[in-house]
Amino acid sequence: MQTVNSFTLNDKANKAMGISKEDAVLTKSYIFVAFAALLLGGILGLVQGLNRSGLLELPSWLNYYQVLTAHGLLLVVVLTAFFTIGYFYASLSHTLGGLLPKVRKIAWIGFGMKIVGFVLCVVPILMNEASVMYTFYPPMAAHPAFYIGLVFIALGVWMCCIGAFINVANWRKNNKGLHVPILAYFATGVFILLFFALIPVAIEVLTIIPWAFGWVKTINVMVARTLFWAFGHTLVNIWYLTAVSAWYVVVPKIIGGKRWSDTLTRVVIIALVIMNITGGFHHQIIDPGIAEAVKFMHVFMSLAIGFPSLMTAFAMFAVFERTARKQGGKGLIGWYKKMPWGDVRFLAPFIAMVAFIPAGAGGIAQSTNQLDQVVHNTMWIVGHFHLTLGMSVVMTFFGISYWLVPYISKRVLTPQINKLGVIQTWIWTVGMIFMAGAMHWVGLLGSPRRTSYTTYGDNATALSWDPYLMCLAVGGTLLIIGVILQVYAVINMMFFAPKGETVFPIAEEEEDAAKTPYWTERWGLWIVVMLLVVAMAYVIPITEFIVNAPPGSPPFKTW
Amino acid sequence: MKMHLDEKIWLTLSFGIIMIFMFITGYQAFALDMAPPSNKEIIDPQKVDQSAPFDQPGVKQIGENEYEVVMTLQVFSFNPGNFEIPAGSTVHFTLTSKDVVHGFEIAGTNVNAMVMPGHIQKITQKFDKPGTYLVLCNEYCGAGHQAMSTTITVK
Numbered sequence: 001m002q003t004v005n006s007f008t009l010n011d012k013a014n015k016a017m018g019i020s021k022e023d024a025v026l027t028k029s030y031i032f033v034a035f036a037a038l039l040l041g042g043i044l045g046l047v048q049g050l051n052r053s054g055l056l057e058l059p060s061w062l063n064y065y066q067v068l069t070a071h072g073l074l075l076v077v078v079l080t081a082f083f084t085i086g087y088f089y090a091s092l093s094h095t096l097g098g099l100l101p102k103v104r105k106i107a108w109i110g111f112g113m114k115i116v117g118f119v120l121c122v123v124p125i126l127m128n129e130a131s132v133m134y135t136f137y138p139p140m141a142a143h144p145a146f147y148i149g150l151v152f153i154a155l156g157v158w159m160c161c162i163g164a165f166i167n168v169a170n171w172r173k174n175n176k177g178l179h180v181p182i183l184a185y186f187a188t189g190v191f192i193l194l195f196f197a198l199i200p201v202a203i204e205v206l207t208i209i210p211w212a213f214g215w216v217k218t219i220n221v222m223v224a225r226t227l228f229w230a231f232g233h234t235l236v237n238i239w240y241l242t243a244v245s246a247w248y249v250v251v252p253k254i255i256g257g258k259r260w261s262d263t264l265t266r267v268v269i270i271a272l273v274i275m276n277i278t279g280g281f282h283h284q285i286i287d288p289g290i291a292e293a294v295k296f297m298h299v300f301m302s303l304a305i306g307f308p309s310l311m312t313a314f315a316m317f318a319v320f321e322r323t324a325r326k327q328g329g330k331g332l333i334g335w336y337k338k339m340p341w342g343d344v345r346f347l348a349p350f351i352a353m354v355a356f357i358p359a360g361a362g363g364i365a366q367s368t369n370q371l372d373q374v375v376h377n378t379m380w381i382v383g384h385f386h387l388t389l390g391m392s393v394v395m396t397f398f399g400i401s402y403w404l405v406p407y408i409s410k411r412v413l414t415p416q417i418n419k420l421g422v423i424q425t426w427i428w429t430v431g432m433i434f435m436a437g438a439m440h441w442v443g444l445l446g447s448p449r450r451t452s453y454t455t456y457g458d459n460a461t462a463l464s465w466d467p468y469l470m471c472l473a474v475g476g477t478l479l480i481i482g483v484i485l486q487v488y489a490v491i492n493m494m495f496f497a498p499k500g501e502t503v504f505p506i507a508e509e510e511e512d513a514a515k516t517p518y519w520t521e522r523w524g525l526w527i528v529v530m531l532l533v534v535a536m537a538y539v540i541p542i543t544e545f546i547v548n549a550p551p552g553s554p555p556f557k558t559w
Numbered sequence: 560m561k562m563h564l565d566e567k568i569w570l571t572l573s574f575g576i577i578m579i580f581m582f583i584t585g586y587q588a589f590a591l592d593m594a595p596p597s598n599k600e601i602i603d604p605q606k607v608d609q610s611a612p613f614d615q616p617g618v619k620q621i622g623e624n625e626y627e628v629v630m631t632l633q634v635f636s637f638n639p640g641n642f643e644i645p646a647g648s649t650v651h652f653t654l655t656s657k658d659v660v661h662g663f664e665i666a667g668t669n670v671n672a673m674v675m676p677g678h679i680q681k682i683t684q685k686f687d688k689p690g691t692y693l694v695l696c697n698e699y700c701g702a703g704h705q706a707m708s709t710t711i712t713v714k
Contacts, residue, residue: 139604139660140660225660284673285595286672286673287597287673288596288599288673288674288679288680292589303581306577310569310570311570314569318566364580369593369594370584372595373596374669374671376673376697445666447666448664450698452705456708459708461666461692549677550677550678553676558634558702559701
């Protein structure tokens with residue numbers, strides 16, 4: 001009882017006085033690294049876009065594929081991982097009454113390991129010893145240090161997962177029978193996914209290391225690739241679930257409304273955790289060695305992930321309409337005028353949600369057998385993940401930054417920075433529409449992804465793609481302006497904005513909300529179900545790849 | 560669990576659409592033979608040149624208006640490359656890689672297949688329209704990836 005009381009007290013104190021200094025520094029460090037990665041990755045992105053459209057010839061010491069590998073690693077791994085962890089650790093700190101000292105220590109060790117791992121990855125990339133893209137498909141072999149770096153990054157993320165589990169378990173022990181607060185519940189789902197998604201890629205990397213050193217002669221390329229995508233697609237959904245957490249919990253508060261049904265929110269989280277890992281297989285739809293029937297089953301497994309997203313789509317627009325009508329909004333769609341369009345904390349995540357409509361539809365198309373075959377490995381795919389990651393996820397992260405950064409820095413969001421944020425949001429939106437739109441279209445025409453500027457010997461078909469690639473460069477140029485404005489805003493809010501208290505916006509439930517059933521808290525059960533689904537999806541193909549394996553492949557350095 | 564009627568309708572429709580989508584995909588894949596390339600034969604990736612049929616890559620006529628193309632992909636070329644076929648022919652491609660992972664794409668068609676070392680991939684295409692088709696590698700394969708292309712001329 002004593003502990004329960006002290007916890008509630010702590011909780012209240014925390015809510016009244018904001019985040020503790022130690023917890024704030026932790027999140028601040030994570031967020032700082034995330035936005036530094038955005039700046040670097042963004043600049044490299046611009047270099048690529050200009051080269052791809054034939055406007056910029058790279059100097060001989062800098063290779064397009066080197067730039068592309070670094071761009072991918074910085075934005076796909078560093079930006080997202082550091083932001084997700086920083087954001088959720090602040091959420092845990094806020095909703096569970098502060099981080100436990102040992103958890104904070106674990107998160108710092110995780111931070112250090114990820115930085116060490118990242119340096120180990122970047123050095124060989126800079127030396128052009130690891131131009132293998134962030135997918136590093138064997139039998140292309142990078143310098144062993146690259147893979148060792150990946151192991152450190154994985155270990156660092158695992159540390160953060162374990163820290164989060166300890167903090168949540170401790171809260172549950174002290175608050176028996178209570179539901180874990182909703183943001184902490186989201187965090188639990190995300191860290192469970194991260195924890196399990198990293199297992200296959202860790203196995204892959206651990207089999208690659210002895211092969212890259214030359215201790216083992218050959219490697220099974222199909223197994224490596226399959227293990228990679230079991231992780232790769234789950235990572236995508238981890239960012240997505242992080243963005244969704246802000247849509248369900250934070251955005252309703254910012255517009256002055258109430259949260260959507262607590263039970264349904266938790267059901268969406270459980271569904272996304274259970275069904276995600278198996279989605280990775282749709283990256284292998286046109287691979288050899290996998291039976292057509294297995295591929296068809298995997299189409300179902302991928303499309304199933306669409307269902308909780310459709311639940312989310314309904315929930316979000318229902319919350320918007322309900323809130324707007326309470327504030328006097330009228331008409332079938334006239335209520336939209338009541339939304340706070342001038343508030344960047346709403347505008348950025350709102351556009352992010354709207355972007356997810358075409359992004360999700362494109363995702364459904366390209367995870368489907370014969371539709372994938374039309375666009376597989378073309379620029380369409382690049383357009384797709386700039387729409388999903390670059391808009392739906394990253395714009396939500398930007399929106400979060402306008403309250404999270406002031407919150408952890410004990411400063412406030414000034415009207416000027418808010419205005420800058422609104423401008424940034426529109427520049428980003430227009431830039432992404434240009435870039436992702438051009439990528440989708442030119443991809444449909446056949447232009448391949450991950451290819452530096454080429455006309456294939458002045459081939460007429462390839463030359464006809466040039467206008468679209470020019471459009472891509474225009475979008476990319478707008479986006480770098482967006483990056484600079486966003487990084488400026490974050491630095492300003494972190495170090496220079498006026499001192500003050502910023503609240504952590506968490507929406508309340510409706511007054512007449514039904515009680516959430518306790519089965520939603522049974523994570524042990526959901527993990528077992530998740531593992532069963534993973535087994536259904538992966539046991540047959542992986543066994544086949546191993547039992548019917550061809551002689552393996554030796555390492556190649558082809559760049 | 561409390562759920563509004565309009566949400567129930569929305570979710571029923573969502574589920575229904577996913578099911579219809581699955582049905583059409585399955586019908587096309589299994590009844591209309593449009594399933595993605597999924598050949599399951601294997602080969603020793605270090606002995607491609609010595610193994611049939613890749614010991615003799617090339618274009619072979621196997622019937623009236625029907626051709627088999629046995630092709631190896633390697634950094635950064637297709638073998639055979641720049642060949643001709645008559646308009647209206649059906650071409651069966653048999654592909655493998657001698658080194659890293661490559662992609663086999665013919666721009667302007669739905670021919671698109673991953674070509675992995677150790678695996679033999681197969682895909683078929685009927686070429687009705689005369690013209691020069693651009694064949695390219697769409698999986699990053701190294702420093703010369705952007706140069707890995709060839710053409711098929713349909714006359």
